[in-house]
Amino acid sequence: MIVAYVSSFSFHFDEIPTDPFGHGGSFVFDCRYVFNPGRLEEYKDLDGLKKSVERWLESNTSAQEFWKLVKNLIDFALKQAREKDMTEISFHFGCSGGRHRSVFFAEKSKKYLESLGVRVIIEHIRLKKQGLLS
Numbered sequence: 001m002i003v004a005y006v007s008s009f010s011f012h013f014d015e016i017p018t019d020p021f022g023h024g025g026s027f028v029f030d031c032r033y034v035f036n037p038g039r040l041e042e043y044k045d046l047d048g049l050k051k052s053v054e055r056w057l058e059s060n061t062s063a064q065e066f067w068k069l070v071k072n073l074i075d076f077a078l079k080q081a082r083e084k085d086m087t088e089i090s091f092h093f094g095c096s097g098g099r100h101r102s103v104f105f106a107e108k109s110k111k112y113l114e115s116l117g118v119r120v121i122i123e124h125i126r127l128k129k130q131g132l133l134s
Contacts, residue, residue, distance in 0.1 A: 007093070007124070
């Protein structure tokens with residue numbers, strides 16, 4: 001079984017996460033290319049775990065296009081990992097503040113990976129540092 005470590009973080013406030021498994025490799029996705037719903041007043045104080053933010057990003061064209069690309073890379077990486085009998089892989093999602101886009105895509109990836117039979121460990125680094133998660 002493959003275990004995936006998935007994280008969200010802020011490019012402005014956090015270090016880019018490293019591979020917690022010690023293999024030295026990870027996928028790092030820059031979510032700053034997708035419009036930030038945190039710039040909109042109604043989402044400013046929320047995060048990517050909130051349903052309203054999720055719905056907004058799900059309906060956003062650039063978020064949909066970004067997800068298609070990420071999903072293709074996840075599929076490719078899992079195929080290669082299985083062929084090489086690898087058991088661990090990591091995916092990191094960063095955005096400006098580490099609260100909206102990166103959290104949303106990390107959660108979306110978690111759900112997708114789990115649907116493929118991958119065991120997922122997820123960490124929202126910025127939310128945790130801000131005390132928004134236990």
